[in-house]
Amino acid sequence: MTTADEYRLLGFTDADREDTEKLDLDPVPVAEFAAQLRRVMGTFPAEDELRAPDDPKISLAAFLQTLPDIRRYHSERGISDEISWATLADLGQQLNVHRRTNGDFGLETHWWMTIHWTGMIFALGRLQFLLHQVPEKNPVPGTEPGEWVIGVHIPETGPLTPEAVDDSFAQAREFFPRHFPEHPVKTATLGSWLIDPYLLDNLPQDSNMVRFGRRFTPYGEPRDSQDSAIFFTFRSHDLENLDKYPRDTRLQRLVLERIEAGGTWQTAFGYLTL
Ligand SMILES: CC(C)(COP(=O)(O)OP(=O)(O)OC[C@H]1O[C@@H](n2cnc3c(N)ncnc32)[C@H](O)[C@@H]1OP(=O)(O)O)[C@@H](O)C(=O)NCCC(=O)NCCS
Numbered sequence: 001m002t003t004a005d006e007y008r009l010l011g012f013t014d015a016d017r018e019d020t021e022k023l024d025l026d027p028v029p030v031a032e033f034a035a036q037l038r039r040v041m042g043t044f045p046a047e048d049e050l051r052a053p054d055d056p057k058i059s060l061a062a063f064l065q066t067l068p069d070i071r072r073y074h075s076e077r078g079i080s081d082e083i084s085w086a087t088l089a090d091l092g093q094q095l096n097v098h099r100r101t102n103g104d105f106g107l108e109t110h111w112w113m114t115i116h117w118t119g120m121i122f123a124l125g126r127l128q129f130l131l132h133q134v135p136e137k138n139p140v141p142g143t144e145p146g147e148w149v150i151g152v153h154i155p156e157t158g159p160l161t162p163e164a165v166d167d168s169f170a171q172a173r174e175f176f177p178r179h180f181p182e183h184p185v186k187t188a189t190l191g192s193w194l195i196d197p198y199l200l201d202n203l204p205q206d207s208n209m210v211r212f213g214r215r216f217t218p219y220g221e222p223r224d225s226q227d228s229a230i231f232f233t234f235r236s237h238d239l240e241n242l243d244k245y246p247r248d249t250r251l252q253r254l255v256l257e258r259i260e261a262g263g264t265w266q267t268a269f270g271y272l273t274l
Contacts, residue, residue: 002064009085010067011092019105020095025061029053033062041066041073042119044132050118052111059110063091063117073119077179086123087116093155101235121153124171126164128153129188131180140189140271141219148183150176150274152190156232160208165215173274188272190216193228195268202254209251216270229255229265 002010007017033053040050053059067088074084091113098106107113115121121130130151134143143149150172154160169188176185193199195213203210226239233255234245242260247253258265 002067006067007092009089011089011096013092013096013099016092016095016099016105020060020064023057023061025055025058029055029058030061030065033058034065037062037066037114037117038069040118041069042077044120045118050114052114056107056110059113060091060095060107063113066117070117070119077119079122079179083122083124083175087121087128090116090123090128090155093157097156097235101231101237122175123155124175125168126154126157126160127168127172128155129168129172129176131176131183131185134189138191138220138269140187141217142271142273143187147187148180148185149187149189149271150185152188154192154194154212160212162208162211165212169274186274188274190270191267193225193232193265193267195270196222196229196266197268198258198263198265199229199254203250207250213270216272218268218270220269222266222268224264225267226259226265228267230259 002020007020012020036050053062070088071084074087075081091107094109094113095105095107098104098108102108115130120132121128130153131148132151134140134145134147134149136145139145140147140149172188176183194209195216195218197218200210200213205211227237230239231237233251236245238244239259242256245252245256247256255265
């Protein structure tokens, strides 16, 4: 049973907590997915080692069922309660994002939360860092295949000020050697619409977003990903009815005008040395 305090620390809104408490799910698939999570927790599983259920609500129930396990894993690694809860509170954030995107209770990004619940990602200040090995299919310059690196992720939790970003990287430089000494890291990577070259060239150069993106050296080939820019700017997946979106900020206008002119937003790749 998840306590009121735990729901709060996991970042649930009242509405998401109420809907979660009303869930009436078949306990068998929930227990099965919980067992899978327990089996791979802390082992840095490859994507195909974990099969998320089709129903995101089964995943949600399994995350709550294994909360004591992931908390114990963090504590065994010497990770502070503060970092542990900040990391796991992405669950509440993702439920909230789902509600804003779809207007109802759900967790469309349940696959993303399996990364938190297997113990691979940590929220250190403004940013999240995902400890993983360089994938063979997308090599990173200056690293060996299989080398450990940290992937940078940017939750929607307020402005991305240079000071907050500096602080996060400073924390990461201490955190990983201390808690994962067997996986030394010297490089951070980013795969994101935030470093689409078009965004970096067309937003004001002194904006937080451009200053953040310019920290990374580009590598590899960007991939088309129209949905990312729309989803992260407007929290919608509707690519057809662009007229319904607000055009209040420079980012909103830039995202829409590029698509209206026939352009396609992309996910691009970059790295930096820690
Ligand atoms: C990345 C993020 C934190 C940047 O926010 P920020 O620090 O406020 O950005 P900036 O100050 O550089 O903003 C530059 C311009 O874009 C606008 N802007 C930035 N993010 C915006 C958003 N999500 N929606 C609408 N407008 C946004 C700002 O208002 C500003 O325009 P203005 O000068 O007309 O007001 C924010 O966009 C965000 O939370 N995005 C969602 C998470 C995300 O994309 N993660 C990466 C996933 S791969």
